[in-house]
Amino acid sequence: MTSRQRRMGDMPLVLLILYTVFIGFITLTPMQLDVSPAGPIGRLLQFFADHQVTSWLTYPLVEKLANVAMFVPFGLLVALHVGRRRWWVGWAVGAAFTCLIEGTQATLLSPTRYATISDLITNTLGAGIGAVLALVLMTLLPPRGGPEEVDRVVR
Template sequence: MTGHRQRVGNVPLVLLIFYTLFIAFMTLTPQQLDTSPEGPIGRVLDFFASHRLTEWLTYGRVEKLANVAMFVPFGFLLAFHLGRRRWWIGWAVGAAFTCVIEGTQATLLSPTRYATVSDLITNTLGAGIGAVLALVLMVLLPPREGPESTDRVVR
């Protein structure tokens, strides 16, 4: 093993698997989060709307920010697992994954879910941000030195 692989082993891969299952649960189930005005999200948005500093935080903006934020860890973990040379694959796979999600929402889940180009763009942006952050971290972290060789005398 070399570089960041020695330092972290398979941790990014294991986290990526669990995080991918989380994204699938959040996006590929028939029911959406409770978005009614009486639900927790509605109450928080009402609170933000009632204050001058946060009145700009509408449901549409929160949804877009949440889509970006949900895919940042995905792009980060995949890029970090793949390493410096293939970091960009985290971004590309994030885009492909969101295409699969939006396609499934548009076809199989169309009675309860809505596929949008906006979701495709924001999810891909999030995966790209995560992949770039992983690249920056891998560049900043110096490679770990291997164990020092010791001279052994055979008697």
């Protein structure tokens, strides 16, 4: 395996580390990002509520969809890192990570954050979707590289 192939092989792990830090920033800081009605999300939801076609798009629904969407890349990256045989680890690690997040919110961040079973379910669902997507990708796409190069040394 060349150093270029090795670097590309580490890409899911590097992205996973960066994405885990991002999720930690979003979920484990004392203050929520945008909860006021005057904020961008509040204004967008009010715009949707004002129109009959999109009035069904409520804050609770958007929050649940956002939780699912936030963990899809996490499950995908974990599964890509561990490989096709252990793709389900992306789902399991996503469930464990969300348990850690919700537990931290319930104990250490309880004055400003709220741990919910709904978040636990939607985050785990997102990680599972990501892990299944990774499995599909790994099944459809050919494996990286080819036969390993052999270094021949003549002595």
